[in-house]
Amino acid sequence: MVHWIIMQTALFDSYAIAPLAASLLVQGLAVFFLFRVARNHPERVPAPIFIRLPVFFIAFLAVSSVLAILLPSLLVYSSGIFLASVFLLAFCVLCGSNSRAFTAAPGPEETVVAEAPPEEPTDDPLIAIGQEFISRISESMTGEINLIRLLDFINETLIENTSADGGVIFLADDFEDIITSKSFSGKFPPPYKLPQDLPHKPIRVETNLRYAQFNLGESVFGEVAATGKPILIENGELDERIETNGPEDFLKTGSYIFVPLMIKDRVVGVGGIARLPESKPFTEDDFRTAMMLSKYAGAAINNIYSVQEILEHADLEREASIASKIQKTLHPKRLPELPEVGFGSFFNSTKGVCGDYYDIILARRDRIVVTIADVAGKGIQSSMVMIMLRSILHLVTNTTKSAGTVLDWINKGITGKIDMDHYATLSFVSYCPETRTIEYASAGHQPMLLWRANPGKIETISQKTDPIGVERGSVYSDMKLTVSKGDIIILYTDGLVESLNHEGHQYGLESLSRVLSESSSMTAKEIAAEVKHNIQAFVGSASLHDDQTLVIMKIKA
């Protein structure tokens, strides 16, 4: 007791009481502000426990401060600090481990905040569905356009929002006036007459509906497609528009709603939903819902069709441009300049065709190879054949094989190897400057023209052979010819001689021969230019249907 009084007096005397009293004040303020935060900004306070622990902490500090004033014992005071620190520790531990609690577990204060918007009008759920339709369309368009997935979604949505027992979606054909079932779900008693020979088993009936097809006006589906008017049927058994099949229970008709899916004034499909006889019939509300949904559906389908069309067109353009690029890549960039022979060429490709190919290959030291080909078909497919042709050619011309054998190898390398159109005509000319001999072989190609400087006349050299790709066993043989200085070899494709003018006349082999005869003294390049001008003058502005190719080799020495 005496110690106490001495200690208290000491406390007062040493002014140590002042900070203690001040700390009481601070602790009180801290609690005040803590509660202010909790009241005004409940969203910042993750959970009530986060209020309680700090409060206890501060409370213990306060209590220990008060006790320290009344009972100035170091033990009391330090014990109070100790307990307060325990609460502080607990608070910190809770902060770390329960960080999830920050975002989850809204306290009772949270729901008050979220309820802010007033009562929604009844149409709003349909707006939300409309939004989902739109996002589903984007989904359908990533990867490949999937109209069926969209139809399945439309079907499900119709069924859900009208509490139907089953639904089916028919789509109109692009060219004919028929509608075909494309999406099916749930239980749907057929409202049309089933085929006589169809056994009345659920699985058979369902399969029939899954693949059903109707003409305009045929069955209630066809009627909706023809009129574009939705139909609500409350009792199928009593309605004359519904055909009943029977007598099995699962075939008994209940209530139906049929809605047209429209793009502007065109019917692109028909949706049907059904309720079984044991369920309550559809109401006018359900009818309105279905009609509204069908409008969203029509818009969604319209979007897919538009995108499909754009993609198809872009696809075609791209394919044509790829084929053209491949063709350009495969053609020789420059005609070689040699002392023994001079070269000239004229080439004009037609967009979307790109089937002609020509090449000059100096594979062997003693041989000059000139080749020309016309690949049948167009687009990427014929590009592939052209690539195969060129690869084999460049490989084979390195050997000492004769022209006929070369064609044979090419034919065997292509026929039966690819599962698509793989035909080409080909002419192969191999010239040996030392002996001035030409080896010529053709696979169904246009005849070769040979201008003989002496006596100044054009010879037509041709063979009756199969084009490449007809049969593996096709036979090719070579012809050997000798040439002299001033002679000219001319290879061309049918696109050149069959070029039409406005009157529908073909340019023809005679015109080509005439131009060649007249310009025979010029260089190969000049002759090619002459032919080019002559043809362009002939054709005028008429459009071309095929590639035009001309290759000229003139013997200089």
Add this chain to the structure above:
Amino acid sequence: MELKIRKNGEVYIIDVNGEMDLYNSYKLKELVMKMLEKNVQSFIINLEQVDYIDSSGIGALIYICSTVKKMSLKLAITNIHGSVKKVIELTKLMGYFPITNSIEEALQQMEG
């Protein structure tokens, strides 16, 4: 054109792959005749991988159908699509051929 055979229970399914044209349609005819000699009772000719058929192919199918009918066996032709379907429609033989939309349908028909 490739022909593959598989079995589903007692039913033989012929998967035709490629084009049925004037140069190769006889192969299908020959294969079916061989199978008939081996007493196969139920066939499904699956044309899912066929995207081209001409009058020779139709002729082969007609021959197979009439033979099977005469012998009272079971046959179904399934998965016709694209130009194959169009050609059969043009010849108005959709009702003459035992066509089903899927192999499942055909199998169901043969059981029931």
Add this chain to the structure above:
Amino acid sequence: MNPIKDLRADGSDPLFDKTNMLYKEFPSDFRQIRYFTLLIVQSAPLEIKEINLLEQQISEIIKNAVKHGNNCDLNKKVRVWYSFSSTHAHLIVEDEGQGFKDLEKWNDFNRKRLECLYQQDFEHLGSYVSFRTSKSDEQDGGNALFAALEYWNGGFVYNQKRNGVAMLKKYPQRRHGISIDGE
């Protein structure tokens, strides 16, 4: 019910007018029938090809000319005039043969066939699914002309000698959905 279509021979039919048509001729090589067809159909715009239906229909006509008209004689030619656009396909095919002698028989046969179809009489239809003459062989489908009459909706007509045939197909503009105006 569609009016029963007949094969007819009328050399003065406007479909035989060859102005502004492209032209190709081929030897009567049976092995190259699909190649010749490809050479012709490669000029057609993609939208009328219906994948390969146009090619298939043209190959039938060329096959008839090569096989039945020219007896696969390599020395005999098949001449083809053709013209395509996004809304039409026009073809004239001539061979050097004696002409389609059994044209009337074919019409009779087809009439009976269509009757069976109309009455859904599939039993009797079995006898009318393939048109065969004494010259037909195992490979002949006998169906090509049935399909051709249906396909060439703008006309299908033989010339007077019946060794040439002209045909026209009109394509509807592709559109989505069924129009309900006027219903």
